Amino acid sequence: MRFTSLTSADGVTERSFTLDDIPGVLWTPHTEPTALVLVGHGGGQHKRAPGVAARAARLAAGHGFAVAAIDAPAHGDRPRSAEHERIITEMRSRMAGGGDPVPLLAELHTLLAAQTVPEWRSVLDALGDLGPVGYWGVSLGCALGLPLVAAEPRIRAAVLGLSGTSLASAEAAAGITVPVRFLVQWDDERVPRQEALALFDALGSAEKTLHANPGKHEDVPGFEADSAVRFLAGHLGRLG
Amino acid sequence: MRFTSLTSADGVTERSFTLDDIPGVLWTPHTEPTALVLVGHGGGQHKRAPGVAARAARLAAGHGFAVAAIDAPAHGDRPRSAEHERIITEMRSRMAGGGDPVPLLAELHTLLAAQTVPEWRSVLDALGDLGPVGYWGVSLGCALGLPLVAAEPRIRAAVLGLSGTSLASAEAAAGITVPVRFLVQWDDERVPRQEALALFDALGSAEKTLHANPGKHEDVPGFEADSAVRFLAGHLGRLG
Numbered sequence: 001m002r003f004t005s006l007t008s009a010d011g012v013t014e015r016s017f018t019l020d021d022i023p024g025v026l027w028t029p030h031t032e033p034t035a036l037v038l039v040g041h042g043g044g045q046h047k048r049a050p051g052v053a054a055r056a057a058r059l060a061a062g063h064g065f066a067v068a069a070i071d072a073p074a075h076g077d078r079p080r081s082a083e084h085e086r087i088i089t090e091m092r093s094r095m096a097g098g099g100d101p102v103p104l105l106a107e108l109h110t111l112l113a114a115q116t117v118p119e120w121r122s123v124l125d126a127l128g129d130l131g132p133v134g135y136w137g138v139s140l141g142c143a144l145g146l147p148l149v150a151a152e153p154r155i156r157a158a159v160l161g162l163s164g165t166s167l168a169s170a171e172a173a174a175g176i177t178v179p180v181r182f183l184v185q186w187d188d189e190r191v192p193r194q195e196a197l198a199l200f201d202a203l204g205s206a207e208k209t210l211h212a213n214p215g216k217h218e219d220v221p222g223f224e225a226d227s228a229v230r231f232l233a234g235h236l237g238r239l240g
Numbered sequence: 241m242r243f244t245s246l247t248s249a250d251g252v253t254e255r256s257f258t259l260d261d262i263p264g265v266l267w268t269p270h271t272e273p274t275a276l277v278l279v280g281h282g283g284g285q286h287k288r289a290p291g292v293a294a295r296a297a298r299l300a301a302g303h304g305f306a307v308a309a310i311d312a313p314a315h316g317d318r319p320r321s322a323e324h325e326r327i328i329t330e331m332r333s334r335m336a337g338g339g340d341p342v343p344l345l346a347e348l349h350t351l352l353a354a355q356t357v358p359e360w361r362s363v364l365d366a367l368g369d370l371g372p373v374g375y376w377g378v379s380l381g382c383a384l385g386l387p388l389v390a391a392e393p394r395i396r397a398a399v400l401g402l403s404g405t406s407l408a409s410a411e412a413a414a415g416i417t418v419p420v421r422f423l424v425q426w427d428d429e430r431v432p433r434q435e436a437l438a439l440f441d442a443l444g445s446a447e448k449t450l451h452a453n454p455g456k457h458e459d460v461p462g463f464e465a466d467s468a469v470r471f472l473a474g475h476l477g478r479l480g
Contacts, residue, residue, distance in 0.1 A: 197437070212449065213448070221447075221449075227467075
């Protein structure tokens with residue numbers, strides 16, 4: 001893992017890193033971190049998207065957690081493979097023709113998940129022990145996070161959601177056993193409500209809580225994000 | 241309103257009262273109350289059931305709120321009318337014959353709601369101004385609370401749930417405009433999941449959040465009740 005830049009502001013240090021060809025960012029508080037939260041960004045976003053950076057600052061400055069984000073394959077600073085290009089091109093042409101992009105989007109998510117799970121695990125190895133580990137990822141970050149959280153025993157709690165059974169793996173969800181906060185937008189224009197509920201239903205965790213609010217995919221209320229931060233803090237903090 | 245007894249312990253004063261023929265309890269903190277929460281008990285329970293008393297103590301001692309509970313008609317210290325007896329007897333005989341008690345239970349809830357809404361409003365009048373008002377009622381307390389919260393402009397936030405469209409009025413739900421926390425038990429043996437979701441859907445409030453946890457009707461996790469207390473405190477407290 002090679003750190004390539006360092007900035008510091010408002011009690012948080014931000015370091016860019018690369019591990020093999022994976023670009024990432026590590027945010028740390030100015031005190032010894034008490035836990036590490038991995039943040040998986042949304043579709044079309046990247047490791048330093050405004051929502052990711054704001055959440056990282058909140059977790060680091062407010063709770064003393066380290067936070068790591070990486071670009072998912074084909075996102076941010078990462079190249080698209082021929083396979084990525086094929087799916088994205090087909091998806092665009094299908095949408096232009098008024099067709100349903102979901103089967104191709106699901107195919108893309110499956111491809112990206114297979115690539116990113118071992119990447120996240122190698123990042124975890126390289127970061128070393130920064131305390132108990134949590135995961136935060138909704139939308140694409142949920143589809144890629146489900147197999148990661150299921151596979152990685154170091155992850156002890158996860159915030160997931162804004163996805164459904166057509167876009168993410170219910171089989172991976174069934175393999176998860178740690179506490180999960182699952183976010184649903186009641187009027188989500190991208191995720192059919194019943195598919196979101198079915199994905200929550202599929203989660204194997206004994207402790208899982210669904211929080212649903214009115215509004216579209218991007219309209220998660222600020223109080224809900226704050227509550228999810230407290231959920232992670234409760235499970236990863238000193239009492240966790 | 242006539243106060244008939246007074247006890248005090250752990251920073252909370254508990255007074256029994258009667259207003260006309262309505263028996264109730266008022267819990268107050270030892271400081272000036274900053275808000276008032278009305279608690280509607282569950283079916284077969286009463287104004288001083290363990291869950292009601294524990295919640296009242298938490299709200300009074302922990303948040304400085306006054307809390308009032310009354311016996312619903314045909315519950316606790318209150319007599320059953322001939323009409324109550326008829327429905328309850330029919331319900332028992334139908335259940336003994338393996339039939340579906342839900343239509344009769346819904347009839348009972350409608351009858352009790354018509355009786356208890358004006359009772360709660362006269363209790364509010366008699367208690368005078370104790371600050372902004374909230375309502376907490378799940379199960380029967382939700383079925384009776386929906387028309388109360390819809391009708392009573394003094395109520396500014398409500399915790400509802402553990403009920404569905406067969407047992408409670410979706411029409412009353414549609415008349416509610418204040419922030420609502422709505423609790424769902426994912427494996428509720430008394431409330432079909434889709435009916436609970438449909439009742440949440442029917443709520444007219446712009447700010448409403450559904451929280452669903454695994455488990456049966458009586459298994460609401462402690463952290464969820466704590467979170468609902470914080471929800472009320474946030475809406476009724478000094479910032480509310």
